[in-house]
Amino acid sequence: MSNKVNRRDFLKIMGWSGVGATLAGCDLPTTVTLEEGKEEVVSYLMPEEFVIPGIGVWYASTCLQCPAGCGVHGRVREGRVLKLEGNPESPINRGRLCQMGQSGVQAHYNPDRITQPMLRKNGGLTPVSWHDALEVLAQRTGPGSGLTGERFAWFTDTISGHQAVLLDAHLKAMGSDNHYVHEVINNSVTRAVNRDMLGEEQPRLRFDKARVVLSFGADFLGTWQSPVHNATEYAKFRSPPRGVLVQVEPNMSLTGANADLWVPVRPGTEGLLALAIAKVLATKHRKPLDKLPAAVQELILGYDVNEVARITGASGDHIIKIAGWLSERSPSLVIAGATAEGHEQGYQIVAAIMLLNIILGNVGETIEPAGEFPFPQLTARTGGTRSLVDFAKALEEKRYDVVFFRGANPVYTAPKALGLAQKLEGVGFKVAFSMFQDETTALADLVLPMRSPAEDWGTHVPAYQGEDRVISVQQPLMEPLYTETRGFGDVMLSLLKMHKVAGYSDYEDYYAYLRDAFAAMPAVLKENHSDDSFWARALQKGVIPVPTTQGSLTVKTAAVEVPGDSGRGEYPYFLVPAARLGMWDGRHANIPWLQEAPDQITKVVWNSWAEMHPSTARKLGVKTGDAVRIASSQGTIEANVYVYKGIHPDVIAVPMGRGHEAYGRYAQGRGVNPLKILDPVTERKTGELALMATRVQVSRASNEKVMVKLGGSESQLGRKIVATVTADVFERTEGGA
Amino acid sequence: MSNIQQLPSRQVSNRGMEGGRRSLCRFLMPLSFPWVLLWVLALGGLVLMPGAVLAEVPNAVPPEGTYEGEHVEQPIEFPHDTHADVNKINCMYCHTYARRSPVAGIPPTSKCMGCHSIIATDKPRIKQLTEYWDKRQPPPWKKVHDVPDFVHFTHEKHLKRFVFDNEGMDVENVAEVCAFCHGEVKKMTVANKVKPLTMGFCRRCHEANDGPFDCWKCHK
Numbered sequence A: 001m002s003n004k005v006n007r008r009d010f011l012k013i014m015g016w017s018g019v020g021a022t023l024a025g026c027d028l029p030t031t032v033t034l035e036e037g038k039e040e041v042v043s044y045l046m047p048e049e050f051v052i053p054g055i056g057v058w059y060a061s062t063c064l065q066c067p068a069g070c071g072v073h074g075r076v077r078e079g080r081v082l083k084l085e086g087n088p089e090s091p092i093n094r095g096r097l098c099q100m101g102q103s104g105v106q107a108h109y110n111p112d113r114i115t116q117p118m119l120r121k122n123g124g125l126t127p128v129s130w131h132d133a134l135e136v137l138a139q140r141t142g143p144g145s146g147l148t149g150e151r152f153a154w155f156t157d158t159i160s161g162h163q164a165v166l167l168d169a170h171l172k173a174m175g176s177d178n179h180y181v182h183e184v185i186n187n188s189v190t191r192a193v194n195r196d197m198l199g200e201e202q203p204r205l206r207f208d209k210a211r212v213v214l215s216f217g218a219d220f221l222g223t224w225q226s227p228v229h230n231a232t233e234y235a236k237f238r239s240p241p242r243g244v245l246v247q248v249e250p251n252m253s254l255t256g257a258n259a260d261l262w263v264p265v266r267p268g269t270e271g272l273l274a275l276a277i278a279k280v281l282a283t284k285h286r287k288p289l290d291k292l293p294a295a296v297q298e299l300i301l302g303y304d305v306n307e308v309a310r311i312t313g314a315s316g317d318h319i320i321k322i323a324g325w326l327s328e329r330s331p332s333l334v335i336a337g338a339t340a341e342g343h344e345q346g347y348q349i350v351a352a353i354m355l356l357n358i359i360l361g362n363v364g365e366t367i368e369p370a371g372e373f374p375f376p377q378l379t380a381r382t383g384g385t386r387s388l389v390d391f392a393k394a395l396e397e398k399r400y401d402v403v404f405f406r407g408a409n410p411v412y413t414a415p416k417a418l419g420l421a422q423k424l425e426g427v428g429f430k431v432a433f434s435m436f437q438d439e440t441t442a443l444a445d446l447v448l449p450m451r452s453p454a455e456d457w458g459t460h461v462p463a464y465q466g467e468d469r470v471i472s473v474q475q476p477l478m479e480p481l482y483t484e485t486r487g488f489g490d491v492m493l494s495l496l497k498m499h500k501v502a503g504y505s506d507y508e509d510y511y512a513y514l515r516d517a518f519a520a521m522p523a524v525l526k527e528n529h530s531d532d533s534f535w536a537r538a539l540q541k542g543v544i545p546v547p548t549t550q551g552s553l554t555v556k557t558a559a560v561e562v563p564g565d566s567g568r569g570e571y572p573y574f575l576v577p578a579a580r581l582g583m584w585d586g587r588h589a590n591i592p593w594l595q596e597a598p599d600q601i602t603k604v605v606w607n608s609w610a611e612m613h614p615s616t617a618r619k620l621g622v623k624t625g626d627a628v629r630i631a632s633s634q635g636t637i638e639a640n641v642y643v644y645k646g647i648h649p650d651v652i653a654v655p656m657g658r659g660h661e662a663y664g665r666y667a668q669g670r671g672v673n674p675l676k677i678l679d680p681v682t683e684r685k686t687g688e689l690a691l692m693a694t695r696v697q698v699s700r701a702s703n704e705k706v707m708v709k710l711g712g713s714e715s716q717l718g719r720k721i722v723a724t725v726t727a728d729v730f731e732r733t734e735g736g737a
Numbered sequence B: 001m002s003n004i005q006q007l008p009s010r011q012v013s014n015r016g017m018e019g020g021r022r023s024l025c026r027f028l029m030p031l032s033f034p035w036v037l038l039w040v041l042a043l044g045g046l047v048l049m050p051g052a053v054l055a056e057v058p059n060a061v062p063p064e065g066t067y068e069g070e071h072v073e074q075p076i077e078f079p080h081d082t083h084a085d086v087n088k089i090n091c092m093y094c095h096t097y098a099r100r101s102p103v104a105g106i107p108p109t110s111k112c113m114g115c116h117s118i119i120a121t122d123k124p125r126i127k128q129l130t131e132y133w134d135k136r137q138p139p140p141w142k143k144v145h146d147v148p149d150f151v152h153f154t155h156e157k158h159l160k161r162f163v164f165d166n167e168g169m170d171v172e173n174v175a176e177v178c179a180f181c182h183g184e185v186k187k188m189t190v191a192n193k194v195k196p197l198t199m200g201f202c203r204r205c206h207e208a209n210d211g212p213f214d215c216w217k218c219h220k
Helices: A007-025 A104-108 A130-141 A161-174 A188-198 A227-238 A254-258 A270-283 A294-301 A305-312 A316-328 A346-359 A386-396 A420-424 A488-498 A510-519 A531-541 A592-596 A614-620 A727-735 B016-031 B035-054 B080-086 B109-116 B124-134 B155-164 B171-182 B199-208
Strands: A057-062 A071-077 A080-086 A118-121 A124-127 A152-156 A179-181 A212-216 A244-249 A261-264 A332-336 A402-406 A429-434 A446-449 A458-460 A469-474 A543-546 A573-578 A609-612 A627-632 A635-643 A651-655 A695-700
Touching: A057 A469, A057 A531, A080 A104, A104 A592, A118 A130, A130 A429, A130 A446, A130 A488, A152 A161, A152 A386, A161 A458, A161 A488, A161 A510, A179 A386, A188 A332, A188 A346, A212 A270, A212 A316, A212 A346, A244 A254, A244 A316, A261 A316, A270 A294, A270 A305, A270 A316, A270 A346, A305 A316, A316 A332, A332 A346, A386 A420, A469 A531, A488 A510, A510 A531, A531 A543, A609 A614, A609 A627, A614 A635, A614 A695, B109 B124, B155 B171
Parallel strands: A152 A179, A152 A402, A212 A244, A212 A332, A244 A261, A402 A429, A429 A446, A573 A651, A609 A635
Antiparallel strands: A057 A071, A071 A080, A118 A124, A118 A446, A458 A469, A469 A543, A573 A695, A609 A651, A627 A635, A627 A695
């Protein structure tokens, strides 16, 4: 008998010895059983009637992890928030919550929170009291400071609700209208196209009514508009009769991975592809083009499908197949997202894509007017990357003496070419309203520590909402962890008091202001409730339903001019900074749960990577895990390669969100930031940064870091571990209808 | 026999049944009975032991094992004996959350003051308590009994099984059930850890009492 232990025996031995070790260990007390008398167990002085120690109570609030504004329920036990789940009362997320929302507790309990105000003295930030901090604010920005409105600016992320009202009041008190709203993940170009072609920036999209969804790079399940809301609508779209999803994009997104047909295209040619589909619709399926201007009709009919296939990288068969689906299955919905928008001609590309909706008669069917929100003062101030470009320009012209930052982190998100960090040196007094020491906060002259969303009051009106519109209410789920932090609303009221603005000076804090603001809401919202009972109901439900007026969409088309093949030149590859549900635009890099959550596509954790097509990898002689240097005209980054087929051969995709130089122990020094090496090209019509327009060279670099990813092989190696059927077969056999 | 029945649990060696028998032998040896009779008695005692406890807590086999915990200095030396033994106050009168929650809870200070604003106000320990109350501060009690965070233990379920859903069990005798894991707290002033509260301790009790045995019941 041989001494060899085969795999099966080995597992048996390990199993039995494991059981033995476990059971023997059952009686070892010291290492895991806690020692007596080391911890304190403090009772309530007077118990609240509804509090039972050990049993959680759920409170409604609003998630602020991204601008979608989902409602949350927070489980609070012994005065601490322990778990966040979706609020079923909120029509935005209907009880669901994404991984970013779930990890909101780690933003709140993050060990890198700023716990006291800090003032720059002799080059370094030194702790000061709030009293001193407000004194400095009064000296530098108060009524007697000599600061004029045009020398002052606010730079924020998306802001809405009563926080926006206070911010507007502050701008008015300063005599300023410089408010920059910055979001890297945005749909500004689509909004501009919608406004021009439909008369409404943010119409309501009916995924549930559509029978085909054709998405040009809109990762609506991951990062587009309101992902959790879209996912619910998507589930309805996929229930029988099952809708068909076609995703056209340069590299696979979460939505692309769910598509029935995924079409990789060369970035910037999406408009061309849309018009080629329009041609097939007009010629093969006899869809009338008469709603379009003559010039556009001519343009569409002039395309040769084979030529378009060559330029875009999509096959002619696919173009014909997509047109066939769109023609047979009505109504359909055609949408455009970041990878279609982010080009010099982004507006034209999105407009060409929108033409498909007009040709197919989707406007009024799957694209509905959202109607007017009755409180314009509360609506979301949205923004994109144009703010970044404009702000950099203003700094170059030395237009500002004082800038207030909140939420946004432009020093991290701005491409190196904009030189924002250097230009900020020209601003005499920078104030950061911040929870964390991020790149922008690190440059500030005064840092005001903010309460976390789980400790603060607020109201929110997200930019995109579905059928039922609401004001989302945010209430503290627990007492502040750090006594020296303050709520944003509280600090805004202090600023307004400093300027002695009538109507804001009587409030002791933001809570008192909100109580008054709620009492002043019109009867239609209160539904015959007393002020107190309306307030209590709003907190209990977490949302206030708002009736909206009926709107209408008016179709207006103009000539489109889509870009074609842009050549290859010195920099042969396109760089796609990929947005992911997780790191988002980098704001979640300090959340360990999200760092360790495997990427939805590549399963990589805690680090950046560069996605590459197998043919490209062969050409460069690299394989998964090898390091490459990615160089644009603006700089270089290095990352490990992830080789797979879910990307166009001309494209290198690097996810956004990592590569922080500050931002705490979990974020700092991990991975690379692809935004840094972007060319400062802007979209011609809207002025947004063209995020997808950067060309790069790729070369092998020396392997220094190991890429950690979960899951070994991407292929089942013919073992049929997961059985699959094509959508066609499913439709025939199980899809019914 | 009656001596054996009343053997305080803390005197039983923590080496389980085997140890129990040895201490039993030592206990009976000075009476210089013949060896055979001694063995018969000893084994009989063993057989009778569970039955003997049945008189106190029906349908239950108490967990075995002891532990010699350190004395824990508390801000006030709270006399459990005066409350539970002398004055026969039910454990759940103060640890009121035990029947409704995973944790038994330390009684809120207002509950102490409910009685002690009138009773025994001149005693030094009550004066100490009143000082905390006047400062609006609960006394910073030290934790004596705890299990690691990866163990999901619930008082509620155990009380349901051994007290409320236990036929023939008198709620007045709940202290006997508490004593399974906490020892005879009513004979102590401040509580002392006298049971090991290890996984083996839990496991053997679950085995003897037909408790759930899936890993995830406790490790979830």
